[in-house]
Amino acid sequence: MIDYPAAHAVAMVVQTGSFERAAQKLNITQSAVSQRVRQLEERLGAVLIERGTPCIATEKGAWLCRHMELVGSLENDLLTHLPSLGDTAKPLTLDIAVNADSLATWFMPAAAAFAATSSNVLNIIIDDQDFTHDWLRRGRVLAAVTSKAEPIIGCDVIRLGKLRYHATASPQFYQRHFSQGVTAAALAHAPVVTFNQKDQLQRDWLVTNFGTTVSGPTHFIPSSHGFVKASLAHMGWCLNPTALVHDHLASGRLVELIPGATLDVDLYWQVGRLAAKQFAGLTEAVKQAAQIGLVR
Known part of the structure; x- marks a missing residue:
């Protein structure tokens, strides 16, 4: 049987990022939280929390946290039908994974609309759109x-639409590097500019338009707005x-390397x-x- 008080302590440490804040949330001493976590780790023979600032879940700890989220969800559902069983339903933290460009463009209205009608809160993990499904597969999040x-396995998939990208540069940069035309050699x-080592968008655009993956020196800037x-x-x-550069393209502050040579990325919601x-x-x-922010 699962020691639920200990499992709840693990989940609270991960949620708050520290044993001290977890103790405050649980209304017990910090040493009691540490004892519960340590005893559960010893029983399972596995480290559940990577100690640090902040404390984060290990892979096995993340599975336990996901289980506790599901238990909390089921308890809240039961309390709505049988309120005499206990206190009113408590707010849940819903862990989801979203790519940075979606978060910077179309996703925030969805988060705001949800927050306006729900007492639950969101914990949004940012990763590349080609890797957010790994968080779901490993049990670190419940939707992505x-x-x-x-x-x-165990998830439903909803097609959302296409996020459209433009290969852009400033007119000055274009004149300096592409005065003889945008070619594979140039x-x-x-x-x-690349988001991080996982980012394949620039590579995909090169393959689509030039049949090559060769690019010049790379600036790594992990920020959608930083890209612009x-x-x-x-x-x-x-x-x-498009949403981040439409006005800049219209004003001439940015230009497309090849007008009309956009790159569309299909996006899906898995839950x-x-x-x-x-x-x-x-x-x-x-x-x-x-429906509003993506290309259909």
């Missing part, structure tokens, strides 16, 4: 915006979502079936926001 159409020497600022500051060329009811409001808000 992902580029993967194949459902994770792109092999022109600086490029880097373009405006003549640092390099990069792929930016665990066991948590589908608790996520129903968020799922509906995500679908509505996607």
Whole structure:
């Protein structure tokens, strides 16, 4: 049998990021929290929490936290039908994974619409759209915006639409590096901006338009808005979502490397079936926001 007080202590440490804040939330001493966590780790023969600032869950700890989220969801559902069983339902923290460009463009209206009608709160993990499904597969989150159409085991998939990207640069950068035209040879020497080592968007655009993956020196800037600022500051060329560069393209502050040569990325919403009811409001808000912010 699972020691639920100990499991709850683990989940609270991960949620708050420290043993001290977990103790305050649970109204017990910090030493009691430490004892519960340590005893459960010894019983399971596995480290559940990576101690640090903040404390984070190990892979096994994340599975336990996901289980506690599902238990809390089921308890809240039961209390709505049998309120005499206990106190009113407590707010849940819903863990989801979203790619940075979605969060910077179309996703926030969905989060706001959900928050306006729910007492639950969101914990949004940011990762590349090609990797957010890994968080779901490993049990670290219960739902994700992902580029993967194949459902994770135990999950439902909803197609959202396409996030459209433009390969952009400042006119000054364009003139400096592409005065003789945008060619594979020129792109092999022109600086490029990339989100991080996982980011394949610039590579995909190169393959689609030039049949090559060779690019110039790379600036790594892990920020969607930072990408735009880097373009405006003549640092390099990069792929930016339409919503973030539409006005800059219209004003001439940015130009497309190849007019009309956009890159569309299909996005999907994957949500665990066991948590589908608790996520129903968020799922509906995500679908509505996607209808407005994504290309169909």
